[in-house]
Amino acid sequence: MKIAKKLLVGISVLSAVGLLGACGNGSKSASSSKTTEIEFFNQKKEMQPTLQKIIKEFEKENPTIKVKFTNVPDPGKVLKTRIASGDAPDIINIYPQNTDFQEWAKAGTFEDLTGKDFLSNLKAGAAETYAVNDKIYSVPLTNNAWGFFYNADKFKELGLEAPKTWADFEKLVATIKEKGETPFALALTQNDSWTLNGYHQLAWATVAGGFKAANDELVRSPKDGIKTSSEIFQQVTKELDLLHGNGQKNATGATYDDAIATFAKGDALIFPNGIWALPAINNQNPKFEIKMFAYPGVKADQQLTVGAADLALSVSSKSKHKAAANKFLAYMTTKKAMQKYYDVDGSPTSVTAVDTEGKFPETEGVTQYVFTDKQIVWLQKEWTSEEKFWHATVNYVNSQDQDQLANNLNTFFNTMKK
Incomplete structure (x- = not known):
């Protein structure tokens, strides 16, 4: 009986250890699949539906990243308020030719993107055009003219x-x-x-x-x-x-x-x-x-x-999810994302992989000069x-x-x- 009881106790202990182990493995699995949420603050109201489609495709390919897509009335004013209060979104659609962008960049508001691999997906000099103190803080994806x-x-x-x-x-x-x-x-x-x-x-x-x-x-x-x-x-x-x-x-x-x-x-x-x-x-x-x-x-x-740049994206230097934010920026420099955007918007794009041949002939008399010394x-x-x-x-x-x-x-x- 004593032997049987000892065996029973031993089995119970092992079972408990097994259960704890299973719980531990379950926690590790849950942790590895935890979703990271990044906020994308948009100022291109007319392109909101298209950007939403691009975001859904990104999330499908990156199931551990959730993109909170923020669209508000008077976005320029709202953005100034949020940055002033230390509440900058993770990813910001902001115009790098503007004085406020340059001042914020100098003040350390944006993440330094200089040397990022995905910049090679852009036309030569596209990002450098908006460099501040020789550092790149913006990914300019499209241009107006x-x-x-x-x-x-x-x-x-x-x-x-x-x-x-x-x-x-x-x-x-x-x-x-x-x-x-x-x-x-x-x-x-x-x-x-x-x-x-x-x-x-x-x-x-x-x-x-x-x-x-x-x-x-x-x-x-x-x-x-x-x-x-x-x-x-x-x-x-x-x-x-x-x-x-x-x-x-x-x-x-x-x-x-x-x-x-x-x-x-x-x-x-x-x-x-x-x-x-x-x-x-x-x-x-x-x-x-x-x-x-x-x-x-x-x-x-x-x-x-x-x-100048129209759809241009920056990352907040205070973002707690910079890796996820940079992954989204990298995705936005691909043909899969920007072809969908260009086919609706028609603004010249710096993403070299996008097929623009023969599209939007109405504006070609001007857009042919974008990204050249004629602009x-x-x-x-x-x-x-x-x-x-x-x-x-x-x-x-x-x-x-x-x-x-x-x-x-x-x-x-x-x-x-x-």
């Missing part, structure tokens, strides 16, 4: 061609008027003055000689250094003058939506704006072929476009703000008052000068 939409059918009917030089452009506008048509669809109100930001910036860049030369004239000149007597100033205003009196009848009171409707109905032949406007134009069901041309230079082959980054990359520049642009187009423009520009840029 600015130029001129035009009614290709009407151009063909009237025997017109897209201009190659500024002189060609002036002649084109004059010919359109001679043939009884309206050259431009414009929104010349203060609220929508941003629509001509690209036009004014490209005027300075093409006349002065590029991004640096333009900002040398504007933000790095002495205080009150923008003079009406300057040859560059005179040429820039001459180019702005091309818009004066050449828009639709209600241009001075027209909104951005009004201008789009005017162009889409065929009531004006040229619409100055960024490639982002194409979906809005198509929503109006235009009955003609749409094409684009870039901002002409003084001489042939000096044309330029202006733009400059928005000049406000070196400014502290930009809205007053927009207002000065529209004020001048409406008034043609050179003294007022010089005064407005000096007042705006003097605040950025020492």
